[in-house]
Amino acid sequence: MWRHFELADVGIPVKRDGVHLVLTTRYRDVCEKMLCQAKIGVRPLSNEAAWALFVETLGSDLPPRRKLIAEDIAKECKGLPLAIVVMAGSMRGEFEDHVWEATLENLKRPGVLEQCMKESVFPILVHSYNRLDKNKQLCFLTCALYPEDWLIPRRELIELFIDEGAIHEDRRRKMYNEGHRLLDELEKACLLEAWTRIKRIPDGVICKLKKLQYLEADNIAVKGEEVGKLRKLELLRCRFENVNELNEYTLLVITIESYSLVITARSVTRAYRARIDDDYFNFFNRDKVIIMGEGEYKIGETCHLLRDVKALLIRGYGGGWNISSFMGLEELEVLWIKGCDEVSALGGSGGQPGEPEGQLEERTSSSPPEDHCPNLKIHECPKLKRIEMLDDASPPLSLKKIVLTVEVDGNREKRWWESLEWVHPEAKTTLEPYVFVDSVDGNIPLQECRS
Template sequence: MENWGLQLPYPLEILPPKCPMLTTLLFSGCNIQSIPEGFFKHMHGLKILDLSANPIKNLPDSIANLKNLTALLLRHCRSLEKVPSLSKLKVLKELNLEATSIKEIPCGMENLLKLNYLNLNGIGDLYEIPDRALSKLSCLQDLIVGETVISGEDVGGLKKLEILKGRFFDLHNLNAYVQALHGREEPLEYIIRVGERGWVEQINTRKYIELCGCNIYTNQIILPHVEELYIKECNLNCSEGDPRFSRFILISLSTFSSLKFLDIYNCKSIKKLFSPNCLPLNLQELSASECNMLEEIIAIELGWNQSEKATMEFHLPQLRLFSLWNLPKLKSICSVNGVIVCDSLEIIEVRNCPKLKRMPLNLSQLDNIRLQPSGPLSPLICIKPEEWWESVEWDHPNAKSILEPLLRSCW
């Protein structure tokens, strides 16, 4: 049905089509530019209407009387700026307005009590959904609104939600959402952005949270069982003596038991990342970049019980990527007598970390590399500047000689 150039005209003296038994109308991608005002007047039995991917600018008001409609699909109608009132569509279950040009939610959307799928993703002019506009949609299972701001309290009241993709204005709304769950299971899949609009497009997991431009210092952070956490340009002015230090990323082991990917970018005031007893053991990728004040990755808090001579081992058994970029004050990865055991490590990146003089990584692969230099466990090491390699110390006595053939210069 592609490229029909359809306009669906009929002469004024001819009545609109009478198709009272018609249940499904699929006009997706037909290049429809206009639809006569009364076109749907005699289609009372219509249940599924798909007008997706058409250059249509206006919809006829007769759509508002399709009381048996269960699916209204208008995705990628990029010229569409307004949708008629939906208040009479009491049995509508699926509403897809993705990548349209509407500037506000359709009138009457709050009355769609049977709605279980709502997609408002990719609508650049739709900044936010008004408070309480979602609170009555108790059957909603899939809520996909992309960068549009939603109320944490409203979304938290949607007890059947299985997929959530949207943006909260601030951490207060994120906290309100999590608290409103009241012990219920979190959605099976979520992409939650908090604060300013970010730019991460490649998401590796089903449970992703992005904090961008948030003031974390004055907020208590409450996060679900997130698998991927991206933090950009946030105010994280905590010190190890501040009780909020332990709350930053490390509220509890159970909270972060599922965390697989952690990326911290351009957080100017953060000094520490982890405390020893709160490492996310399932972490696969750890990246920190452009954090001008970051001094230590695993920091010992005041009162931490440790022996001066005993070696402390911090285990990250699934860590594959360890990336440190442009961290001018980074002095240590962990304490003087600590080592990180990371037997799955595949890529090590160190770029412009001039004060970092020790790599306390316990790599059991080193002995395997010595026997099989091209083996599958050989980690790739990217550094800049190259002179850093000469000054850094490794805990393993033969690490430099074994790893040197694997060196690459970072671009």
């Protein structure tokens, strides 16, 4: 159906008991104006469904070698039912392997599938396009400037529409409103597809994948208990929505070769994900990474980390820690503290001074027998005034460096370092050789920076 109409005008008694009407259309607004009770969007077929349709249309059995080629041909049809039917129909009566191989190779070339579908599929798309007004046609053609399956930001498209003269309004806000309306119309006509971000894998799905070895779901939340029960898993990249999910995973998991976990309630944007990939992971260069997002938690108490974590980033945290909270993490190589506006102290096990105002966590009484202090990287923690790491005049044996990140030069960082409060009288002098400023020129010793 291309437009709506009153069913009573054509004599369809939809209100009579037992009468059900099913209609198909390329326009969502037709469904809405026809008062459809259920709207079912048609999505591309899965590989399994596409193969079943291919076999049904072909109507004959295939030997093992030809079957493998046929499966690849079905996949090249991209889940489009009409394309699958056209291709399967064209292969009826072909019994030579070289014919099937040649067909597959041809399909992999740009434009071949479109040519094969031209007689059956293209007229439908042309009809949809021809029904658009000139402005919508111009907007649709603008999208053809991008590669196939490209994710195009709406704002970027609207700017192009304005540049191409498809939108004429006297104010920017009106232009954007008109741009969004045009894109909505193209979506309703099924000529553009809106990108929907998957935020969470539904509960009960992962636990069924008992043989799963690799799970790469960077920005997708998963249930910690279900992932922790996967005994074949070797690589994991995912997001836990809260500390409880991390705790459940930590409690159940045995060992895993590589993981990258982000703990945050909010779905990570593509821009933020890119910053993590470009900055954090390049710096860590480790195969076992945990990124703790904003929140209130106590390491070792309400938050239990994997004991083999090698790199730990804590950002946006509102509390304070005792350094000994991390001592049990014997594999930890890097601790990066970023954007923790309220953290006022990183406590150690030496001395028992009064707690400064604003520190949220009580000091633990003593550190484990084998202290392991990671590299420290500190950035954007304006209230941090105390770093306590010394029981005596010697630094922890495992300490390699403390890195302060800076945007321009190290002067501000050196002044901040000199303003810190020290419990042990020799702490500042003893630790300063381990302190570096991370600038565009690399790690510069703090002692080389001007005051």
